[in-house]
Amino acid sequence: MTAAPTLAARLRADETVVTAWSTLAVPILAELLGRAGYRAVTLDMQHGAHDIASVRDGITATRLSGAHAVVRPPVDDFATVSRAFDLGAEAVIMPMVNSVEDALALVGATKYPPIGTRSWGPHRAAMLQGMTPPDYLASANAETVALAMIETPAAVEALDEILAVDGLDGIFVGPGDLSLTLSDGKAVTPSSETVQAMAADIAARTRAAGKFAGAFCNTAEDARAARDMGFRFIAHGVEMSLLLDAAAAKLAELD
Ligand code: 3PY
């Protein structure tokens, strides 16, 4: 039996991976998203209700469905980056990476020496992957994916320097915050022409640097456009909205 490809392997192969967004901190919901066909499920600790216990169980539940488990830690919480990997996450999406220093801290928490400073303790991750700890160590730096969220003008300004950070695997565009910060707090317009044009430029520069490009998408149109722009890791579908929409549609069947 050949092992299923890792998320990193899929991204290296330029495969498009669509991730669901899990906010409700209910592990079985993450599993259901994987069973529904999502290739990856992102457990959100920044704006979602996930804590370390639901991330621990959510990663296991996601893997049980065959999907790749991804975690978004809270802002500046680099300790949680290492913990997410120790618990078996394949990628971390770090919010508000606005400088080279932030990117270095992300890489530090993601990669073992000599690239980073991640401390040793991946026992749950190794177990979930059916690996011995030495095998885990041998492949960890290649298979743990650090994605830096680019979602402010400062981050866009520093993009080339951020992309030059050794060990940073890629970026992930947050169009909501990008629109909020670009408008100086006046509006959240993630699908606007300005934000979408900026996203296209970020994707091109990221791919030119040989790194993975990901983006959060608020509509199907944005998700399709993101794919055309060269993004390959695409967030499309937040479980809370999916549930609301499905429930409303179900009720409407009897109208
Ligand atoms: C953003 O659009 O700012 C995000 O962080 C998406 O989750």
Ligand code: MG
């Ligand atoms: Mg954001």
